[in-house]
Amino acid sequence: xxxxxxxxxxxxxxxxxxxxxxxxxxxxxxxxxxxxxxxxxxxxxxxxxxxxxxxxxxxxxxxxxxxxxxxxxxxxxxxxxxxxxxxxx
Amino acid sequence: xxxxxxxxxxxxxxxxxxxxxxxxxxxxxxxxxxxxxxxxxxxxxxxxxxxxxxxxxxxxxxxxxxxxxxxxxxxxxxxxxxxxxxxxxxxxxxxxxxxxxxxxxxxxxxxxxxxxxxxxxxxxxxxxxxxxxxxxxxxxxxxxxxxxxxxxxxxxxxxxxxxxxxxxxxxxxxxxxxxxxxxxxxxxxxxxxxxxxxxxxxxxxxxxxxxxxxxxxxxxxxxxxxxxxxxxxxxxxxxxxxxxxxxxxxxxxxxxxxxxxxxxxxxxxxxxxxxxxxxxxxxxxxxxxxxxxxxxxxxxxxxxxxxxxxxxxxxxxxxxxxxxxxxxxxxxxxxxxxxxx
Numbered sequence: 001x002x003x004x005x006x007x008x009x010x011x012x013x014x015x016x017x018x019x020x021x022x023x024x025x026x027x028x029x030x031x032x033x034x035x036x037x038x039x040x041x042x043x044x045x046x047x048x049x050x051x052x053x054x055x056x057x058x059x060x061x062x063x064x065x066x067x068x069x070x071x072x073x074x075x076x077x078x079x080x081x082x083x084x085x086x087x088x089x
Numbered sequence: 090x091x092x093x094x095x096x097x098x099x100x101x102x103x104x105x106x107x108x109x110x111x112x113x114x115x116x117x118x119x120x121x122x123x124x125x126x127x128x129x130x131x132x133x134x135x136x137x138x139x140x141x142x143x144x145x146x147x148x149x150x151x152x153x154x155x156x157x158x159x160x161x162x163x164x165x166x167x168x169x170x171x172x173x174x175x176x177x178x179x180x181x182x183x184x185x186x187x188x189x190x191x192x193x194x195x196x197x198x199x200x201x202x203x204x205x206x207x208x209x210x211x212x213x214x215x216x217x218x219x220x221x222x223x224x225x226x227x228x229x230x231x232x233x234x235x236x237x238x239x240x241x242x243x244x245x246x247x248x249x250x251x252x253x254x255x256x257x258x259x260x261x262x263x264x265x266x267x268x269x270x271x272x273x274x275x276x277x278x279x280x281x282x283x284x285x286x287x288x289x290x291x292x293x294x295x296x297x298x299x300x301x302x303x304x305x306x307x308x309x310x311x312x313x314x315x316x317x318x319x320x321x322x323x324x325x326x327x328x329x330x331x332x333x334x335x336x337x338x339x340x341x342x343x344x345x346x347x348x349x350x351x352x353x354x355x356x357x358x359x360x361x362x363x364x365x366x367x368x369x370x371x372x373x374x375x376x377x378x379x380x381x382x383x384x385x386x387x388x389x390x391x392x393x394x395x396x397x398x399x400x401x402x403x404x405x406x407x408x409x410x411x412x413x414x415x416x417x418x419x420x421x422x423x424x425x426x427x428x429x430x
Contacts, residue, residue, distance in 0.1 A: 033230070039399030040231040044251040047232065060221065060248070063232045065391075 003079045006054070010074055013049050018042060028072040033065070043068065050074070056081040092374050096364055099317055101324035108309050108321075109145035112284065115307050116146060122282040124150030126275050128268055128302070129172060129180070131165030133322050133331055135286040136172040138310055140325040142284050148177040154275060155182040156268045158189055160342040168331050175328055181275065185267045192267070198260035201253040202235050206245055214239040215342040218249070218257060220353055261340050265301025272305075282306040289314045290356070290363075294393070295400020303403065314363065315356040354389065362389045 153173040238244040285305030365375035372386040
């Protein structure tokens with residue numbers, strides 16, 4: 001699955017799971033934390049989604065904003081993890 | 090605005106007097122209550138509030154309630170009793186374990202833990218819920234883990250799933266809500282007010298239970314961060330054993346510090362960085378005064394902002410909707426003015 005294929009899956013999950021206003025489009029670089037979309041529970045939900053949907057394992061050391069705090073970061077992180085065969089990216 | 094390591098130092102005499110005056114005026118004149126109950130945990134916050142309340146109202150108008158459950162440390166009750174005895178305040182102990190058992194608190198919580206750690210045996214293992222405490226070193230996001238261990242049983246740790254996390258929190262919150270029910274029962278039996286013990290760290294970062302320990306009539310130390318609580322506690326003579334005790338959650342069966350459960354930093358550092366955050370000081374200025382890097386302070390700023398945003402719901406009063414707009418008068422309806430004429 002390429003990054004362009006990951007994006008719609010990711011966006012659909014975020015929209016459905018976080019009950020986003022359908023009239024608002026999330027910018028690729030928008031911080032999910034600073035925009036108030038994601039809290040501690042939300043971060044656990046994102047991690048669970050990534051592991052189940054993309055077959056990767058998210059290590060504790062990778063639970064960082066640069067990997068998980070925007071649509072673009074999420075897509076790139078999943079891409080790197082899949083390229084590395086699910087190992088630490 | 091200047092920043093220096095002693096910026097949070099209080100004029101303790103003046104601050105204690107201000108709080109006592111507020112408690113006395115609120116309980117007596119505003120709420121027209123005859124006294125107050127304080128839930129005492131054996132920690133420094135409740136010991137300070139108990140002392141200030143007893144000094145404000147008179148020890149004979151205060152009841153200290155000790156509300157342990159089966160997971161509470163025995164030391165908590167011992168220290169709570171010590172705090173009350175030092176002030177001459179009457180105590181009452183209500184074990185809330187039977188109520189929590191009836192509500193399903195333990196079954197729900199332990200079931201959620203067993204979903205991710207099937208070997209967890211609550212009759213043999215102790216449990217705690219933790220966050221990484223290396224906030225200064227890594228800007229890691231909050232990912233809770235359950236840690237269980239027992240005598241002759243190895244420590245086991247597993248990251249929580251969202252469902253397990255939510256169920257553990259919801260079940261654990263029954264403890265604070267049951268304590269709130271008990272505090273109000275005893276207060277209402279005496280026509281007393283309930284005095285709360287939340288400090289600023291707990292309130293502003295959302296480390297409290299809505300309608301649990303947040304359900305009180307007065308919060309006399311909610312404006313004080315933890316290091317200021319210690320300053321006042323020393324001033325009013327809180328027993329040293331309480332002041333020297335590491336703050337714990339006392340919610341789970343294993344000893345769990347507040348730093349590892351929620352705050353992720355020692356209070357001495359967090360309070361000062363928080364001051365910088367609240368006053369919008371550049372991270373570099375705070376970092377210089379505290380011998381940290383601007384990057385480290387920036388990480389803490391991010392964490393503080395995130396916790397404040399994501400817990401705003403806890404601090405919000407119930408939302409109410411204003412009166413509905415009046416409908417236009419029907420044609421031919423008799424208005425008050427017309428009928429008067």
